Amino acid sequence: MTEIGISILSSDLLNLEKEIKSIEKSKADYIHIDIMDGHFVPNLTFGPDIVAQVKRMTKIPLDVHLMIDNPARYIETFASVGADILTVHYEACNQLDEVLSLIRRHGCKPGLAIKPTTSVESIKKYLDKVSLVLQMTVEPGFGGQAFIEATLENLQTLDLHRTHHHLSYMIEVDGGINKVTGKKCVNAGADVLAVGSYYINALNREKIIQELKN
Numbered sequence: 001m002t003e004i005g006i007s008i009l010s011s012d013l014l015n016l017e018k019e020i021k022s023i024e025k026s027k028a029d030y031i032h033i034d035i036m037d038g039h040f041v042p043n044l045t046f047g048p049d050i051v052a053q054v055k056r057m058t059k060i061p062l063d064v065h066l067m068i069d070n071p072a073r074y075i076e077t078f079a080s081v082g083a084d085i086l087t088v089h090y091e092a093c094n095q096l097d098e099v100l101s102l103i104r105r106h107g108c109k110p111g112l113a114i115k116p117t118t119s120v121e122s123i124k125k126y127l128d129k130v131s132l133v134l135q136m137t138v139e140p141g142f143g144g145q146a147f148i149e150a151t152l153e154n155l156q157t158l159d160l161h162r163t164h165h166h167l168s169y170m171i172e173v174d175g176g177i178n179k180v181t182g183k184k185c186v187n188a189g190a191d192v193l194a195v196g197s198y199y200i201n202a203l204n205r206e207k208i209i210q211e212l213k214n
């Protein structure tokens with residue numbers, strides 16, 4: 001079954017505990033936390049303290065997406081505050097092999113993210129070292145953007161590569177996901193849908209999670 005991660009980027013941050021309880025009630029599989037540094041992406045969001053607070057509030061696994069330059073500097077910090085999956089960007093790392101093994105050494109599942117225009121070819125040599133590949137389906141930085149259809153081709157390539165090489169990484173998509181785009185992604189090979197504004201704005205959050213899962 002498809003798994004759902006809820007991105008807290010667009011949630012009501014002054015009522016974060018209430019939001020986390022709502023995510024638990026709607027039976028999401030992950031809480032997706034976007035860490036932005038104002039360099040790698042043109043926006044600023046959370047630091048490790050927020051991740052630590054969310055961890056204290058819930059048992060839902062935390063899928064922490066580092067949209068930061070040179071993420072090696074912060075792997076130990078985010079691992080120590082409770083990240084379960086720790087995802088770094090291919091475009092932001094110099095020594096990716098080392099960063100991925102650092103993530104594993106600190107007890108997290110390593111994820112590798114790519115921007116919409118990055119090719120799967122460029123990350124193929126790392127795919128046997130990751131637990132998850134995160135295909136950005138919008139330009140990273142902001143919630144509420146429109147899904148980029150051209151990213152579906154990368155999902156098909158990732159899915160074919162996984163089967164062909166007997167690999168087991170999960171394929172996650174993030175950005176502009178709703179009932180229509182989510183279905184397209186799942187049909188193209190995605191296993192995990194990271195959802196932000198579609199969930200936050202829904203009148204019946206439990207219902208839309210069930211629809212997305214099915």
Ligand SMILES: O=C(CO)[C@@H](O)[C@H](O)COP(=O)(O)O
Nearest residue numbers: 009140141144175176196197
């Ligand atoms: O990482 C990002 C944006 O950079 C996402 O996680 C967004 O938070 C998803 O929000 P929607 O596109 O679903 O509104």
